[in-house]
Amino acid sequence: MGVVVNLDGERVKKTGLETLTALVAKDMGAVNELILRHMDSPVDLIPQLAGHLVAAGGKRLRPMLTLAASRLCGYEGGRHIGLATCVEFIHTATLLHDDVVDESALRRGLASANALWGNKASVLVGDYLFSRSFELMVADGSLRVLSILSRASAIIAEGEVMQLITANDTQTGEPAYLEVIKAKTAQLFAAACRLGAVVAERPSVEEDALETFGMNLGIAFQLIDDVLDYSAKQATLGKTVGDDFREGKITLPVVLAFRRGDEGQRTFWRRTLEDLEQQPEDLEKAILLLQKHDALTDSVERARHYSAMARDALGIFDDGPEKQALLEVIDDCMERAY
Amino acid sequence: MGVVVNLDGERVKKTGLETLTALVAKDMGAVNELILRHMDSPVDLIPQLAGHLVAAGGKRLRPMLTLAASRLCGYEGGRHIGLATCVEFIHTATLLHDDVVDESALRRGLASANALWGNKASVLVGDYLFSRSFELMVADGSLRVLSILSRASAIIAEGEVMQLITANDTQTGEPAYLEVIKAKTAQLFAAACRLGAVVAERPSVEEDALETFGMNLGIAFQLIDDVLDYSAKQATLGKTVGDDFREGKITLPVVLAFRRGDEGQRTFWRRTLEDLEQQPEDLEKAILLLQKHDALTDSVERARHYSAMARDALGIFDDGPEKQALLEVIDDCMERAY
Numbered sequence: 096m097g098v099v100v101n102l103d104g105e106r107v108k109k110t111g112l113e114t115l116t117a118l119v120a121k122d123m124g125a126v127n128e129l130i131l132r133h134m135d136s137p138v139d140l141i142p143q144l145a146g147h148l149v150a151a152g153g154k155r156l157r158p159m160l161t162l163a164a165s166r167l168c169g170y171e172g173g174r175h176i177g178l179a180t181c182v183e184f185i186h187t188a189t190l191l192h193d194d195v196v197d198e199s200a201l202r203r204g205l206a207s208a209n210a211l212w213g214n215k216a217s218v219l220v221g222d223y224l225f226s227r228s229f230e231l232m233v234a235d236g237s238l239r240v241l242s243i244l245s246r247a248s249a250i251i252a253e254g255e256v257m258q259l260i261t262a263n264d265t266q267t268g269e270p271a272y273l274e275v276i277k278a279k280t281a282q283l284f285a286a287a288c289r290l291g292a293v294v295a296e297r298p299s300v301e302e303d304a305l306e307t308f309g310m311n312l313g314i315a316f317q318l319i320d321d322v323l324d325y326s327a328k329q330a331t332l333g334k335t336v337g338d339d340f341r342e343g344k345i346t347l348p349v350v351l352a353f354r355r356g357d358e359g360q361r362t363f364w365r366r367t368l369e370d371l372e373q374q375p376e377d378l379e380k381a382i383l384l385l386q387k388h389d390a391l392t393d394s395v396e397r398a399r400h401y402s403a404m405a406r407d408a409l410g411i412f413d414d415g416p417e418k419q420a421l422l423e424v425i426d427d428c429m430e431r432a433y
Numbered sequence: 434m435g436v437v438v439n440l441d442g443e444r445v446k447k448t449g450l451e452t453l454t455a456l457v458a459k460d461m462g463a464v465n466e467l468i469l470r471h472m473d474s475p476v477d478l479i480p481q482l483a484g485h486l487v488a489a490g491g492k493r494l495r496p497m498l499t500l501a502a503s504r505l506c507g508y509e510g511g512r513h514i515g516l517a518t519c520v521e522f523i524h525t526a527t528l529l530h531d532d533v534v535d536e537s538a539l540r541r542g543l544a545s546a547n548a549l550w551g552n553k554a555s556v557l558v559g560d561y562l563f564s565r566s567f568e569l570m571v572a573d574g575s576l577r578v579l580s581i582l583s584r585a586s587a588i589i590a591e592g593e594v595m596q597l598i599t600a601n602d603t604q605t606g607e608p609a610y611l612e613v614i615k616a617k618t619a620q621l622f623a624a625a626c627r628l629g630a631v632v633a634e635r636p637s638v639e640e641d642a643l644e645t646f647g648m649n650l651g652i653a654f655q656l657i658d659d660v661l662d663y664s665a666k667q668a669t670l671g672k673t674v675g676d677d678f679r680e681g682k683i684t685l686p687v688v689l690a691f692r693r694g695d696e697g698q699r700t701f702w703r704r705t706l707e708d709l710e711q712q713p714e715d716l717e718k719a720i721l722l723l724q725k726h727d728a729l730t731d732s733v734e735r736a737r738h739y740s741a742m743a744r745d746a747l748g749i750f751d752d753g754p755e756k757q758a759l760l761e762v763i764d765d766c767m768e769r770a771y
Contacts, residue, residue, distance in 0.1 A: 138594050195533065195556050218533050218556050219593045225560075226587035229567055233579045241571045241579065249564035255557045256476050 110430075111423030112154060118420050119162040122176060126158050129180040133227050144212050144220045148187055156424075157287045158183040164291020164305050167417035174294045177235050181244060182287045184228035189251060189283075191221035239293055247286035254278020263343040263369050265353050265361070272347050273314070276321075281313025288312075304408045311405035312425060318398035319432050321346035322391050325382050328433070337378040343368040347397065349381075351390040360384055395432045402429050448768075449761025450492060456758045457500040460514060464496050467518040471565050482550050482558045486525055494762075495625045496521040502629020502643050505755035512632045515573050519582060520625045522566035527589060527621075529559035577631055585624035592616020601681040601707050603691050603699070610685050611652070614659075619651025626650075642746045649743035650763060656736035657770045659684035660729050663720050666771070675716045681706040685735065687719075689728040698722055733770045740767050 109117070116123070134145040158179035165175035195214050212220075225248075232241050258275045261267045288309030292302040324339040325348055339346055345368065353364050367373050367381065385391050402425045412418050447455070454461070472483040496517035503513035533552050550558075563586075570579050596613045599605045626647030630640040662677040663686055677684055683706065691702050705711050705719065723729050740763045750756050 136591055136594075138591055138598065140594055140598055141591065192556050192560060195552055214533055214552055215597055216594070218530050219590055219597060222530060222563075223587060223590035223594060225563065226583060226590050229579075229583040230587055233576060233583050236576060238571060238574060238576070241567075245564060245567040245571050249561060249568055252557055252561035252564050253474055253476055253479065256474075256478055256554070256561060259553055259557060260476065260478055 111420065111425070111427035112156070114423050115159050115163060115420040116154075118416055119159050119166070122162045122166075122179070123155065123159060125176045126155075126162070126179045126183065129176060129231075130183060133180065133184070133231060134224065136223070140212070140216060141220055141223055144191075144216055145187065145224060148190060155183060157186050157283060160284060160287040160309060160421075160424075161290050163417050163421055164288045164309075165294055166291075167305075167412055167415070167421070168292050168295035168297045168301060170291065170295035172294065174235055174237075175291065177231050178240060178290050178294060179287075181228040181231050181235075182283065182290070184224045184231070185244065185248060185251070186283060188221040188225040188228070189255070189279075191217045191224070193255065237293070240290060243286050243289060243293065247282050250278050250282045254280075254282065258344075261345055263371070264345060265349070265364050265369055267345040267350060268354075269347065269350055272345065272350055276314060276317040277310070280317040281310045284313030284316070285309035300411065304411050307408035308405050308421065311401040311408065312428065315398040315401040315405065315425070316428050318347060318394055318401070319428055322348060322394045322398070322432055325385055325391060326432070328431070337381075340367070340378055340381055341373065343371050347394045348385050348390040351393055352385050352388045355388040355390070356384065395429075398432070399429060449758065449763070449765035450494070452761050453497050453501060453758040454492075456754055457497050457504070460500045460504075460517070461493065461497060463514045464493075464500070464517045464521070467514060467569075468521060471518065471522070471569060472562065474561070478550070478554060479558055479561055482529075482554055483525065483562060486528060493521060495524050495621060498622065498625040498647060498759075498762075499628050501755045501759055502626045502647075503632050504629075505643075505750055505753070505759070506630050506633035506635045506639060508629065508633035510632065512573055512575075513629065515569050516578060516628050516632060517625075519566040519569050519573075520621065520628070522562045522569070523582065523586060523589070524621060526559040526563040526566070527593070527617075529555045529562070531593065575631070578628060581624050581627060581631065585620050588616050588620045592618075592620065596682075599683055601709070602683060603687070603702050603707055605683040605688060606692075607685065607688055610683065610688055614652060614655040615648070618655040619648045622651030622654070623647035638749065642749050645746035646743050646759065649739040649746065650766065653736040653739040653743065653763070654766050656685060656732055656739070657766055660686060660732045660736070660770055663723055663729060664770070666769070675719075678705070678716055678719055679711065681709050685732045686723050686728040689731055690723050690726045693726040693728070694722065733767075736770070737767060 131146075135142050161179040161182050162175055195217055229241075229245075232244055254275055254277070257271075258279055261271055261275060285306045286309070288305040289302050292305050321339065324336065324346065326336070349364065349368065353361060356364070363377075363380065363384070367377050405425050406422060409418055409421060469484075473480050499517040499520050500513055533555055567579075567583075570582055592613055592615070595609075596617055599609055599613060623644045624647070626643040627640050630643050659677065662674065662684065664674070687702065687706065691699060694702070701715075701718065701722070705715050743763050744760060747756055747759060
């Protein structure tokens with residue numbers, strides 16, 4: 096974690112994310128303005144719903160990656176503002192669509208994240224944001240950028256469909272899990288970072304390095320996220336433990352525990368995650384099984400592998416505040432697990 | 434309706450749509466191939482669900498408009514194939530998202546068009562098709578085209594949100610209704626037609642004329658569609674009568690009958706369309722009220738107005754088979770009502 100000196104001369108410990116946030120604060124202000132401007136519409140529901148999500152949406156890691164990557168590449172123009180906004184819009188649209196409740200899920204009586212406005216509003220406002228992000232890209236005028244982001248969007252959508260299929264399927268193995276998180280999470284991290292080198296018109300080796308950094312950071316990020324869903328640490332982050340379990344999502348901790356378990360344990364996973372027949376004590380039992388098989392700690396170890404690759408990908412860039420901040424974001428991601 | 438001589442020398446009556454279909458048959462074959470190629474994915478659910486919709490989806494009017502408009506403008510290249518495919522993908526994605534069932538709608542026990550795969554699959558496969566259509570546009574390489582279609586997409590999404598808001602609101606007036614159908618239906622017709630002049634690099638007066646043709650055809654098309662939902666004719670077209678009524682959609686026939694009715698009748702509309710408290714005999718009663726107030730025939734008259742504008746917009750083009758086919762499509766649209 097970085098140590099900085101604040102205005103009063105005190106030494107204050109910052110997390111990597113805070114370091115990054117401070118570093119790109121001015122650019123991020125411009126991004127926020129652009130976000131508000133482009134989600135505006137005479138149709139009130141659009142700024143209402145989108146604003147709710149953006150206000151709640153928190154850390155804006157993805158657009159900050161675009162901003163920091165651009166600066167890392169020495170970019171001094173203004174195009175990175177619009178592109179960071181595109182990245183955030185794509186992410187927000189994905190979140191809205193991700194929250195759509197399935198008919199079968201409803202029957203299971205699960206609460207929906209879009210309870211306030213309903214499925215249909217989430218879908219349509221998501222479409223609106225997605226279309227606006229393409230309008231912004233077109234305004235930027237670079238076919239290279241359009242190609243990177245339209246490709247990323249298609250891969251994200253494909254990954255979301257893949258996840259839908261592997262959900263509730265305990266047969267899912269580690270490669271299928273990895274393919275899903277690469278597509279649905281890491282792809283946008285990778286594109287967000289690559290754009291930095293693209294706007295700065297840097298050689299392809301730097302584009303590739305930033306893509307590798309983003310891809311591996313994204314994988315590590317999602318792995319830790321999936322571990323946290325079964326971790327007491329999650330509660331301290333203000334999130335609910337066990338959401339993935341209740342939905343029957345097959346994440347790496349479950350993949351490992353299922354494969355390492357005996358037939359009785361597999362029956363338990365099938366009942367709870369495939370048939371979604373869950374008793375109040377089942378979540379606790381699941382966590383005990385995950386711990387017994389080191390499934391959580393080993394998932395963190397897998398994340399460490401990807402975070403190491405992310406770190407090394409930045410090796411070709413000169414040291415400086417942007418590189419330092421991006422490295423600290425990796426540390427941050429890993430520290431979340433403890 | 435056109436009269437053509439077939440291979441056996443017989444004179445065969447064709448509908449406008451059939452004339453158009455025959456005229457662009459070869460190009461449409463190429464579009465169909467491209468559609469199949471681009472909806473393919475290693476994730477089986479994608480070609481399955483998309484294929485189901487495309488196979489069922491019928492007439493492919495929108496891409497045919499792009500093909501015919503391109504030929505009308507003397508275009509002889511191959512770009513119109515890809516662009517027509519983009520148009521159809523955007524339409525198909527919209528259909529998929531349009532069919533997403535709201536949580537509240539579910540509670541009302543309505544059947545869903547996406548019953549086979551569920552809400553979530555419809556949303557995600559729609560996103561995939563939408564992203565693929567942008568990838569295709571990027572491959573085409575024209576920022577003009579990208580600008581037209583990304584703008585159209587944003588307007589369509591905005592229109593869909595508007596429709597969601599006006600649904601179940603009997604206060605909706607004719608201007609609000611028109612705004613919705615312009616955005617959600619006519620905008621894509623307009624863009625599909627304008628692209629013809631764009632690929633052919635024709636002067637902006639021709640772009641505008643084709644846009645005007647498409648826009649007004651689209652409005653007339655949707656008006657007739659909304660009339661047919663209350664018409665016995667609908668049954669002969671293999672569709673269900675009363676879908677809009679059951680969902681509480683406020684279409685022009687209802688707007689007119691509500692405004693022309695007395696307080697007792699307005700109470701009826703409020704109960705059935707706002708509160709969705711419907712008895713088995715209510716649909717029949719609604720149709721009687723619509724007839725009593727000439728709401729259906731006057732909606733057809735409104736459509737006639739727009740179809741006349743569509744017809745006149747084509748006036749600047751030389752006569753020829755494409756112009757003839759497009760004019761017959763207008764006739765077709767109007768004849769559907771009888």
